[in-house]
Amino acid sequence: xxxxxxxxxxxxxxxxxxxxxxxxxxxxxxxxxxxxxxxxxxxxxxxxxxxxxxxxxxxxxxxxxxxxxxxxxxxxxxxxxxxxxxxxxxxxxxxxxxxxxxxxxxxxxxxxxxxxxxxxxxxxxxxxxxxxxxxxxxxxxxxxxxxxxxxxxxxxxxxxxxxxxxxxxxxxxxxxxxxxxxxxxxxxxxxxxxxxxxxxxxxxxxxxxxxxxxxxxxxxxxxxxxxxxxxxxxxxxxxxxxxxxxxxxxxxxxxxxxxxxxxxxxxxxxxxxxxxxxxxxxxxxxxxxxxxxxxxxxxx
Numbered sequence: 001x002x003x004x005x006x007x008x009x010x011x012x013x014x015x016x017x018x019x020x021x022x023x024x025x026x027x028x029x030x031x032x033x034x035x036x037x038x039x040x041x042x043x044x045x046x047x048x049x050x051x052x053x054x055x056x057x058x059x060x061x062x063x064x065x066x067x068x069x070x071x072x073x074x075x076x077x078x079x080x081x082x083x084x085x086x087x088x089x090x091x092x093x094x095x096x097x098x099x100x101x102x103x104x105x106x107x108x109x110x111x112x113x114x115x116x117x118x119x120x121x122x123x124x125x126x127x128x129x130x131x132x133x134x135x136x137x138x139x140x141x142x143x144x145x146x147x148x149x150x151x152x153x154x155x156x157x158x159x160x161x162x163x164x165x166x167x168x169x170x171x172x173x174x175x176x177x178x179x180x181x182x183x184x185x186x187x188x189x190x191x192x193x194x195x196x197x198x199x200x201x202x203x204x205x206x207x208x209x210x211x212x213x214x215x216x217x218x219x220x221x222x223x224x225x226x227x228x229x230x231x232x233x234x235x236x237x238x239x240x241x242x243x244x245x246x247x248x249x250x251x252x253x254x255x256x257x258x259x260x261x262x263x264x265x266x267x268x269x270x271x272x273x274x275x276x277x278x279x280x281x282x283x284x285x286x287x288x289x290x291x292x293x294x295x296x297x298x299x300x
Contacts, residue, residue: 032295033288039295042287049281053099062093065248073267082269085255086262091269094250099277102251105165105235110227112170117177118220122208124178125185136182139175147172148237155243162245165238169231177223184216191215218296225289229282236278252278 033039060081067088076083082091124135151172158164188194189212197207213220238244239253252274259271 032291036291036294038287039291042284042289042291045280045284046288049099049277049284050103053096053103056096057093060092060096062090064089064093064097073262076269082273083267085270086258091273094255095252095273095277097249098251098255098274099281101162101245101249102232102235102253102278103281105162105169105245105251106228106232108166109169109173109231109235110224112166113173113227113231114177114220114224115174116171117174118181118213118216119208120174121178121181121183122185122213122216125182126189126204126208126212128186128189132182132186136179139178143175147234151234151238152241152243155238160238160243160245162249165235165245169234173227173230173234177220177227180219180223181213181216184219185212188212188215218292222289222293222296225285225292229285229289232278232281232285 033043068084068090069088071080071084072088073086074080074084076091080090080092082095085091085094120135124132151168154168155164158168185208194207194211197211202210235244235251236253236256239251240257242257244251244254244257255274256271256278259267259274263271
């Protein structure tokens with residue numbers, strides 16, 4: 001980060017014991033978002049996409065429940081900037097609606113994965129020994145299964161909707177953060193502030209939640225941004241394969257799937273805008289993750 005010394009993940013024990021380290025890390029993270037080129041671009045892109053999806057419908061009102069058969073595949077014009085899709089929905093309004101579900105599912109699934117993975121990895125790393133070995137073998141076993149194949153099998157059994165997509169994507173993505181936080185915990189559990197907490201009579205749960213995890217906040221924040229991007233990509237892939245949210249709801253992956261059928265006929269507005277928005281969102285989240293990682297010196 002230009003003009004600032006790198007901030008490393010392993011902080012001074014006295015800072016960690018007073019609780020200053022997590023606050024300082026969050027301050028550096030804020031600086032990364034607005035004080036670096038990658039951070040500014042990533043934040044700007046993500047804010048722009050979010051405003052487009054959630055604030056756009058306030059100014060560009062469309063009917064997204066009932067179809068307009070007379071306007072099926074109508075080309076873009078002055079009143080409908082991206083025309084209509086094959087079902088008679090305004091395409092620009094559809095992009096906004098699809099973006100809402102993509103961002104909501106992506107963020108909630110990523111938070112769920114981060115929460116489960118952080119607690120699991122923190123416990124494994126703190127206790128170590130046999131418990132750590134068993135818990136890590138569980139992760140290794142689950143990682144051996146092809147993720148896309150497992151997701152397709154699950155959604156062939158469970159009806160895809162907002163809740164099921166969040167739960168399945170979140171509970172399947174916790175494996176990576178669990179391994180990362182486990183590595184952090186193995187290092188932090190030997191620090192003086194953890195030993196001091198033990199001598200003061202702090203229980204295992206308190207040490208993990210109040211001492212280990214706050215001092216792994218750099219890794220947690222960085223990984224969460226990448227988790228959101230991965231969740232959006234996974235959702236888009238599933239939706240492209242026909243396992244998206246049920247109509248009249250939609251997301252960008254479903255729109256890509258529908259647009260492929262009309263791409264050869266010259267209906268470019270049904271394919272490219274959704275793909276561009278997916279790319280912009282994922283790039284923005286990766287920019288933010290890289291900027292925060294550089295500023296925090298988090299080990300991923």
